[in-house]
Amino acid sequence: MIKYFLMNLLLSFIWVALTGSLSYSNFIFGLLLGFFVLWIMSRNEYDQRYFYRVPKIISFLLYFIWEMIKANLQVAYDVMTPKYFFRPGVVLFPLSAKTDLEINVLSTFISLTPGTLILDVSEDKKALYIHVMYLNDPETFVNSLKMGVERRLMEVLR
Structure with a gap:
């Protein structure tokens, strides 16, 4: 579970870096986008907690x-x-x-x-x-x- 959280944070920081806009709303959007990407990528894995x-x-x-x-x-x-x-x-x-x-x-x-x-x-x-x-x-x-x-x-x- 910690692995997914850290990957989600990393994806969010990557999103902020790519967009060039460091704001709360952009960071939250990056978290949501990262959550969705991780969810799509790991649908076949055992650990879904x-x-x-x-x-x-x-x-x-x-x-x-x-x-x-x-x-x-x-x-x-x-x-x-x-x-x-x-x-x-x-x-x-x-x-x-x-x-x-x-x-x-x-x-x-x-x-x-x-x-x-x-x-x-x-x-x-x-x-x-x-x-x-x-x-x-x-x-x-x-x-x-x-x-x-x-x-x-x-x-x-x-």
Whole structure:
């Protein structure tokens, strides 16, 4: 997988050099073009993980950025208005993540979202304790995390 990523970067730099325009949009276009060329060239090879994982990584990052923007807007609205909408609470979040790396990355992404903070990991590493600033319904919050961040992150990491 690393081999394909490095070849994709090399093709992108070659594209930038050939066009003579060093800009973000040209580099991204070169990455997409390189990805397509590598995909066409390696359709008969056994190892296809790179071509399945890259779209999942991009999808996860876009989803996470969208969730972060929504949470930031919610916190900013609450700060700007005279009435507070805080409903703080602590939630026990059962984990599907098994390894320490998966648990660490998941807890980092959850903590990056405004309004949430990881308090602790259970002793058996099967649950997270999360402090939530806007907790209307604990079940809805747990389900949205399970179906959103955790599911997409496990698709990327496994």
